[in-house]
Amino acid sequence: MSKREKQEPTQLGMAAEGVEEELRRFEALADTVLRTPLDSEKNLERASKALREVAESDERLVAQLQKLVAAVGGIRDRQQEHARGVNARAEELQARTQAFQGLLQRYAGLGKSASELNAVVQDIAARKQKATSSEDNRALAASLEQLLERMGQVAEEAQGLATSATEQDFGDIARQADSLRQQLLSARNKMSLLQKGLAAS
Template sequence: MSKRDTPSPSELVSAAQALDAELLRFEALAGQLQDAPLTSEKHLERASRTLKELADLDDALRVRVGALVQAITGVRTRQQTQADAVNARAQELQRRTEVFKDLLTRYGGLGQSAADLNGRMQQFSALRQQESRTAEEDAQLTAVFNSLQERMAEVADEAATLAGAADADHFSDIARQADSLRQQLLSARNKLGLLHQSLSSKSE
């Protein structure tokens, strides 16, 4: 990485580095003052200048400390802002997870309903394949057909409602699966109706 690509130090780092540099200068001058001889006018003048520099540096250190405190406050504010955002996202994640679980449970219920319908369709098919049926068996076949048609329409409506809810909550996978199940149910219901009409015509 070239010097041009090196990112600029943060406000906190810059403030800390500036304070550290001033502190090193202060310590160096303080050491010089402590070790300086005071045995001539020249020595006294030099010590006075050093003392003046130390006083100026002391003021500068206060400014640097203030800048560092301000930078730390800024970091704390940024951290708190990010923490609040993370907390809000965590709550959103929890809410979305609960919504997803609810949609998944409802889809599982639809799957169970579809499986039950499949069993009832097999029962209908078995009754339909009988070559000769009594009037009672014909009535039973009609009752099974009507019940199947009604239940398939109900489950298809439930699938449509679920697809709409999943789409509204932006869970497109569940929305697609529920809509696909709805279409399959309606297609099977239509085929069942046509088959029953065909059988009714033949029986007449």
């Protein structure tokens, strides 16, 4: 708890206590005025003095009430200041959440593409084992050409996502996208070597 947080309630409490104390004094003086019999010079002087004291107490009571209002106003201003900060933070949170979800959707799309590429790689590997002729090898080489092109495209998409995530300070997604890019490029290099081997056969 900060010094300001400790001080403000004390000011409010002191102001409220001042109002209560002066109000009790005002009530006591007013009671004196109301109860003093007006039947002698002494009592008339006593009542007159009490009236003056009531007027003075009333002025002090107004001053104490002003202090209380000021203390309450200070608390209200403090609350509004924090409320503005919270509202601004809520808007920032909403914007950041939307940005994160957008990046996450792009990453999910990349994951789907990578899964599809993996299925193609598995299919090509199975076909290679069964290949027995140059015609089979040419068909495999054509499939590999398409696979390599698509791998390059998905790797570029992963690079773009990593860049976007870095620019928006979402390091986790940036690292995941870059890791996927590296895996794709590694797999692409292996497929490229396989293609060259088929071309040489």
